[in-house]
Amino acid sequence: MSKLDKAYIEKFQKRRRMKSELILKVVAWRLISILITLIVLYAVTGDTQETTWITILLHTLFTIGHYVFERVWEKWRAK
Numbered sequence: 300m301s302k303l304d305k306a307y308i309e310k311f312q313k314r315r316r317m318k319s320e321l322i323l324k325v326v327a328w329r330l331i332s333i334l335i336t337l338i339v340l341y342a343v344t345g346d347t348q349e350t351t352w353i354t355i356l357l358h359t360l361f362t363i364g365h366y367v368f369e370r371v372w373e374k375w376r377a378k
Contacts, residue, residue: 321369329362 333354340350 317373321366321373325362325365325369328365329358332361333358 336354336357337350340353341347344350
């Protein structure tokens with residue numbers, strides 16, 4: 300295996316690890332923020348069903364937005 304092949308494989312593996320770490324980071328933060336949202340919404344509404352649906356909707360959108368933001372940020376930073 301040539302040095303070029305090894306370098307390509309290492310670069311690919313590093314990029315893969317970075318993506319995995321990014322996803323883990325997003326999920327960990329999302330779990331913390333879901334808990335906070337549940338507590339606050341329940342304190343305001345007092346309705347478990349409404350609190351649950353609003354939290355699911357918000358955090359689905361926030362998770363997608365956060366991931367996209369992180370990817371764009373990394374591409375911008377790499378330039």
